[in-house]
Amino acid sequence: MNIRLLWFVLLAVILIAAPFFTYPVTLMTILCFVIFACSFNLLLGYTGLLCFGHAMFFGGAAYITGYILKTTHISLELALLGGVGAASLLGLLVGWISLRRSGIQFAMITFAIAQFIYFIMLQLPFTGGEDGMQGIPRTKLFGLLDASTSLEFYYVVLAITALSVALFYRIVHSPFGEILKAIRDNEPRVESLGFKPERYKLVAFVLSAGMAGLAGGLKATVYQFATLTDVSFPISSEVILMTLLGGLGTLTGPMVGAGLIILLNDYLSSFGEWALISQGVILLIVIIFFRRGLVGELNALMWKMRTRAGSKGSASTELASGSPGE
Amino acid sequence: MNFEKALPAPALGRTVLSVENLSAWYAESKALHGMSFDVREGELLTLIGRNGAGKTTTLRSIMGIVRKRTGSIKFNGDELIGRRVYEVARKGIGYCPEERAIFSSLSVKENLTLPPILQKGGMSDEELFKTFPNLLSRAGSQGTKLSGGEQQMLAIARILRNGSRFLLLDEPSEGLAPVVVKEIAEIILRLKAQGFTIILVEQNLRFARRVADRHVIVEHGKVVDILSTAELEADMDRVQTYLGV
């Protein structure tokens, strides 16, 4: 317990001090994708649903939030809520259509619907089409706090991210979360116990969509523009990669994966296609050799070390809750 | 029912299959716990036991369909563990699964003639249809449109095509009417008379007693006892406890 608290404090210190050492925009991008990755993890890692078009919630909310801000200049948090609401509604519709199937077919259906959304966004005038939606204002938070510089805004984004991760943690560790995990592991069993898996899956889907929407809306306010890329398949596949790289089924894995991939993209951005090529290579290596992901492998290593040492009372230093492969 | 090829039945005694300390797993769950038994050439051996005892798992382990195994399975001196399923089949073992596995996207004729002729003595198309004439009349139908009994005939006829002389039959009488069960018993006895070596998995003790030479009683993935038919009949009460609900 003590060591855990120590890690927490260390992390908090790093996060608060970070913008003084590196570009706030990069950090904020990482934070947005941390939220996005958590939303995806809720669906895949904890409910066992592979959605192949998560960008539709991310990008869709980016446009909605941006549009709200541009046209109404409402305070920031309300605009973000608008994005979340729109994404959740979309999640309800998409979930209702696609959850009729499972496994690969569910993945394919979400993929196709996401492409549909992409083409719609391309054609709708309010999105700005290929040019994107530019000049999204950064209005005051709660109508009072002016956080227009990157540094100030970083702390706003950090706070929102911390709240989102806390919410994610609460959902996953609640009775609802336990049922989701049960559905992932053995859906027929859950049904035989009297629960209706379809309902839980839909709720999880809507929650995940809303959270992805928060990430997208936030990103729109960080960059102050929203583009078609936000709603495109590469973003959907990026979050899959982040989750696998970090560790499927772990709590913190996808967040770690998000950070790494954003940094990698940043580093390789001047090298043309190599960003995408290396994403492909990393994905392939992770799938073949490191299926448990970074955090998963780390967990497994520590588990092995602990059982070998045979220590009983020592504090747990696990990065994820529970045993490996939870 | 005519079996045109009347091959001489060889003398009993030579061990064809030797299973030693076989353990098998389905993923992490251990299904067989060190099974050991022999099968001699020309005999008909049954594996009896209740549901879930490990009888089907044993057959699938011999074939190699269950891959995670320890111990040894020697067929005519060759070790089977570590070999691919098709390699085991090509050594001369035929497998007729419990669920029959008649392919629904194939016609009866396609189902019947799917296995390749691997050894001498493997029946050709005409021989098979002559031996199982009721299948000929349904040759063009979709495989799964046959009745349960006909599907079982098809499943047995199908494995005769390989020419394998060592057969694994998993509950051939299951779910069939007594009249059909009688027909199946006759086919199996004829195969035995022709010198086939057969391992039969059965829950129907009456059926087993009619056809088998020896009985291996399986419980919880272990061999509990091996009895000849005479010994079995003398000790029916004890045997029934292993089959009881």
Place this chain on the structure above:
Amino acid sequence: MFDMISPQLVFGQLLIGLINGSFYAMLSMGLAIIFGLMNVVNFAHGAQYMLGAFAAWVLLNYLGVPYWPALFIVPVVVALFGILLERLVLKPLQNLDHLYGLLATYAVALIVEGLVRQRYGSTGLPYGSPIPGGVNLGFMFLPYYRLWVVVFSIVTCLGTWLLIEHTKLGAYLRAANERPDIVESFGINVPRMVTLTYGLGVGLAALSGVLAAPVYQVSPSMGSSIMIVIFAVVVIGGMGSIIGAIATGYMLGILEAMTKIIYPAGASTVIFVFMILALIIRPNGLFAGAGKS
């Protein structure tokens, strides 16, 4: 509105729809064959199609090999790469959740497309028509090559369907789609059959690519842009159904074309609208029962 639409326009569009549909059909068919046996969605299918087109281009511009030999050489070469991919990447993953196989092929697609784009840039490269010119039918002008595409694709689809439904080889495939373990227990080398079937699917994709080179521009993104439609086709048609893939492919090509005539703005989304409707009405796919669902 309708008096402004000339027969030229309608038949011209129909031809485009038929051409597109031909490619949709051939590519979905290859995908359905692979999925039916391996239960893996070959996300690299589009990239393999693109490789086919690029290989034809490279053969022509670097080795002087024209279209007709390329039509034979390219599918074989790309199929060999597919076989390599299957052995090295897909076989080791076959006992895991099939989503890993899907993601692995996606990773390969990313790598291939990225490398090609790195080398050749994003703009399309031209590939001349091997049979230039055409015939004026009065109500429309029919280019010879377009006619060849339609005929060739129909023959290929029909031929493949006949192979699968009416030959011994096809019987092996159909049986292995249902119970590969039992088929293997008959002494048939199923692992090798899986490898060769994947090679067949990849070869079909590459063949489509060569066929496509004179029609569409040879560009690195030609694979990913058509994959989107192919997935919709396969989902609508029923994931493992060959007939479903072929029929739905042609159908959607023509549907797209008709929409372009009547309501041009909806042409890019009509396929997805159709897919959503089809899923609501028939969740198993329009041709379910003719294959895996």
